Amino acid sequence: RAHLDRIAAVDGDVHAFLHVSDHALDVAADVDARRAAGEQLGELAGVPLAIKDVLVTTDMPSTSGSKILEGFMSPYDATVVARARAAGLVPLGKTNMDEFAMGSSTEHSAYGPTRNPWDLDRIPGGSGGGSAAAVAAFEAPIALGSDTGGSIRQPAHVTGTVGVKPTYGGVSRYGSIALASSLDQVGPVSRTVLDSALLHDVIGGHDPHDSTSLAEQWPSFAAAAREGARGDVLRGLKVGVIRELADVGFQPGVSASFRASLAAMEAQGAEIVEISAPHFEYGVAAYYLILPAEASSNLAKFDSVRFGMRLDVPGGTVEDVMSATRDAGFGDEVKRRIILGTYALSAGYYDAYYGSAQKVRTLIQRDFDEAFAQVDVIATPSAPTTAFRLGEQIDDPLQMYLNDVTTIPVNLAGVPGISIPSGLSDDDGLPVGIQFIAPARQDAQLYRVGAALE
Numbered sequence: 001r002a003h004l005d006r007i008a009a010v011d012g013d014v015h016a017f018l019h020v021s022d023h024a025l026d027v028a029a030d031v032d033a034r035r036a037a038g039e040q041l042g043e044l045a046g047v048p049l050a051i052k053d054v055l056v057t058t059d060m061p062s063t064s065g066s067k068i069l070e071g072f073m074s075p076y077d078a079t080v081v082a083r084a085r086a087a088g089l090v091p092l093g094k095t096n097m098d099e100f101a102m103g104s105s106t107e108h109s110a111y112g113p114t115r116n117p118w119d120l121d122r123i124p125g126g127s128g129g130g131s132a133a134a135v136a137a138f139e140a141p142i143a144l145g146s147d148t149g150g151s152i153r154q155p156a157h158v159t160g161t162v163g164v165k166p167t168y169g170g171v172s173r174y175g176s177i178a179l180a181s182s183l184d185q186v187g188p189v190s191r192t193v194l195d196s197a198l199l200h201d202v203i204g205g206h207d208p209h210d211s212t213s214l215a216e217q218w219p220s221f222a223a224a225a226r227e228g229a230r231g232d233v234l235r236g237l238k239v240g241v242i243r244e245l246a247d248v249g250f251q252p253g254v255s256a257s258f259r260a261s262l263a264a265m266e267a268q269g270a271e272i273v274e275i276s277a278p279h280f281e282y283g284v285a286a287y288y289l290i291l292p293a294e295a296s297s298n299l300a301k302f303d304s305v306r307f308g309m310r311l312d313v314p315g316g317t318v319e320d321v322m323s324a325t326r327d328a329g330f331g332d333e334v335k336r337r338i339i340l341g342t343y344a345l346s347a348g349y350y351d352a353y354y355g356s357a358q359k360v361r362t363l364i365q366r367d368f369d370e371a372f373a374q375v376d377v378i379a380t381p382s383a384p385t386t387a388f389r390l391g392e393q394i395d396d397p398l399q400m401y402l403n404d405v406t407t408i409p410v411n412l413a414g415v416p417g418i419s420i421p422s423g424l425s426d427d428d429g430l431p432v433g434i435q436f437i438a439p440a441r442q443d444a445q446l447y448r449v450g451a452a453l454e
């Protein structure tokens with residue numbers, strides 16, 4: 001009730017939600033009844049959950065921020081949603097996002113932008129700006145996001161929240177409307193490291209519905225976070241800092257906050273080690289070939305026949321109906337990427353673009369392998385700047401893409417990453433995040449380190 005009241009009070013300004021559940025209180029009562037009947041529910045039972053609209057739900061529409069899916073009702077729940085319901089979490093509503101998760105500001109949503117609760121003239125990050133803003137504005141205690149190139153971690157950075165991109169294959173993608181299948185991962189958003197860990201414990205683990213799901217026995221991430229919070233886990237920890245990132249041009253306040261966090265870790269016994277990751281800086285270029293290639297293929301299913309919108313073209317052919325619908329249903333950024341991806345995959349250009357990008361992806365993976373032979377975790381600023389103003393980058397796609405320079409390589413390599421708040425920038429008083437990256441399958445390490453520094 002308190003969260004619904006809070007949504008009613010502030011969401012007119014923030015616009016974190018595309019849909020608010022009309023039966024959350026009934027679900028909450030049902031959870032109470034389950035508990036009273038003796039069902040063993042986890043620690044998050046009864047806790048309200050905001051759900052990024054990229055995840056399909058049977059009881060609320062799922063649009064992925066696009067007009068082409070306006071009003072779409074899924075016949076099934078995403079695995080992460082089903083697991084959350086089973087654990088007694090209470091879905092509050094669906095959160096706003098850049099259309100099909102393409103963007104870093106939530107301004108590409110077909111339903112209007114979300115605003116940053118710290119300053120309503122500024123962006124909340126993207127694509128999962130709705131989930132991050134809902135948590136930052138106390139409209140929801142925790143949320144689900146998806147991260148293909150930074151869409152959980154960069155919004156966390158600009159809203160002062162915690163966001164986690166799990167190891168690729170660690171959390172099911174079943175029912176997550178695909179952007180780029182080799183990069184997408186679902187993960188938690190919260191105000192504390194422990195809350196993300198608790199949610200990760202609920203949603204993670206093998207799912208036979210996702211062919212890339214790892215058949216792994218995961219440790220308790222909540223136990224790792226609690227261990228970190230008890231202290232002394234940083235002693236002797238080797239923290240890698242990437243030399244080549246010095247040239248990226250972080251805002252002074254972002255760099256200063258990063259250095260202060262490193263100093264705080266050193267004071268707790270961590271060893272800061274300079275490492276080289278020479279291909280890291282080519283991540284954005286490789287990503288903007290691989291992602292559009294996969295996205296153009298994934299979005300081909302929105303053909304006006306099987307899902308969502310269909311425009312009438314009197315006397316038109318099937319192709320006329322398809323192209324009229326796709327023209328009206330997709331926004332500019334989505335069209336830009338479909339065209340780019342189709343081009344990159346076309347005969348004659350495939351080797352030059354898609355093939356080259358895949359080679360760069362392999363080189364970035366090797367950079368991480370070599371780095372993790374020397375250090376336990378890698379630390380970077382989570383993004384180059386604090387929250388920028390709405391409208392500032394919307395006409396400059398390249399500038400928008402560069403917001404993800406530190407997050408994208410993590411998706412290309414399939415390793416886990418976390419962004420935790422590292423304070424407020426001296427430049428403008430806005431939140432700044434620090435990102436930690438661990439080797440594949442060592443997500444627990446991120447919760448341990450994150451909770452120690454929190």
Ligand code: GLN
Nearest residue numbers: 101102103148149150151
């Ligand atoms: N901002 C990046 C993009 O536009 C990342 C998006 C994401 O992680 N879904 O593709």
